[in-house]
Amino acid sequence: MKKCRASCRIAIIGAGASGVAAATRLLENGFCHVQILEAEDYIGGRIRTIPFADNVADLGAQWCHGMKNNCVYDMVKHLDLVAPTGDFFNDVAMVRSNKEVIPLELGHKLQEMAYGSIPNDSTPAVGSMGSYVVEQFWKAVDNQIPDVDRELAVEFLESFQKHESSIEGSDNLFEISGRSHLEYEECEGDQLVHWRCKGYARFLRLLMKVGEDEPCELGLLNGRVKFGKKVSRIQILPGRKLQVDCEDESFKVDHVICTVSLGVLQKEMDTMFSPPLPPAKVKAIQSLRLGTVDKIFFEYETHPFPKDFVGFYPLWLEKDLKELRESKHAWLEGITGIHNITCQPRVVLAWVGGVHGRKAELLTDEEFLESMQWLFRKFLSFEMPEPKRFLRTKWYLNPNFRGSYSYRTTTADELDTGAWDLASPIMGEENHPSLLFAGEATSRSHYSTVHGATEAGWREADRLIEYYAICN
Incomplete structure (x- = not known):
């Protein structure tokens, strides 16, 4: 006999945006036995807001991408929590390694x-995004600015490709x-909507119905999150x-919603x-990829830029x-x-990604700072003091993430697989939705984003809500 919402037991693996979205949706729809198992010691997953400098730093997700048909923006747009970034980055300079600044125009x-x-x-x-971009870029150069310094154009294209890869x-x-x-469906509007002085954690608090000054463990998820619970095995019985x-410890449940990252699935699915x-x-798991994008936050006594x-x-x-x-600074090639x-x-915020980002995670703080100061001296015509302190992320080395966010590969194209296969549930006896999958990588149209992760959590919660629409 099928249980009902009040009696069935559900375990959600991971307290990131997708897990929190699934849990809160279920609790709001009459499910009483919902438990989140989280390997880390905080709620948020790849949303990680911590106090830093004059307010906070978002170590993971930082921006709300778009303002139309974006479930994150829809929840916060009337609350004075976010603001468009607008043309803030338009005048970021292009500087050559001989300190030459490219004319802004x-x-x-x-x-x-x-x-x-x-x-x-x-x-x-046809083929990869990279091959298409290179071909189209050089066509545009030949048509629009054929007299440009070709060496400079090559340097720019290399820098742009690294930036776009990030x-x-x-x-x-x-x-x-x-x-x-x-x-991928880009939500219309500013792609870099920022969180003012509050950080992305405010979105999670809204999902959980937790006040700004209350502990995150309260609200809808009060007593429902077990920390330090890395799942080693999920068995369908x-x-x-x-x-x-x-x-x-072990848990016997009726359903599991697995929201662990694609990187963890790739490493541990066997x-x-x-x-x-x-x-x-x-x-699908083998064909898609979870990339590495890391940040470095430098705090100074006063801002060092002119x-x-x-x-x-x-x-x-x-x-x-x-x-x-x-040289020993080779990883700096990955600074975008x-x-x-x-x-x-x-x-000041710096970005490093890809294979160079993974190498950078292995450096000591002393080695890392030495390289960064060398980079500043190499490129800038003004002196950069040593920071008061700096903070860097290591998303790849963390065994509970093994990367930052997902992307679709040429291999997935060749094998005709993708997020839809990753998202498909594992059905048990009598078409029972036993093992469900959520997380940003399972989103066909909004992968790599918080709104994609949130939608995926709601999707799987809604699957169970529909399944228990009529109790037998």
């Missing part, structure tokens, strides 16, 4: 052509699906039951699930890049940009 023209080279129509690009979450643009733009094993996952889901200097994108001269790759940050008057 030329920089804007190069950016206009580069962004115009990204596939965005109804026709899939946005996509990939190691490079040549591994990104040429049809990804057909599936006879009789429409599942067993979830952690290191120190031992985590019994019986093994079906081939279609394995193919007035009107927003930040810079590093452009490497060929000879300097060759020397860099043979360094700039001011809204609502933090004494903070």
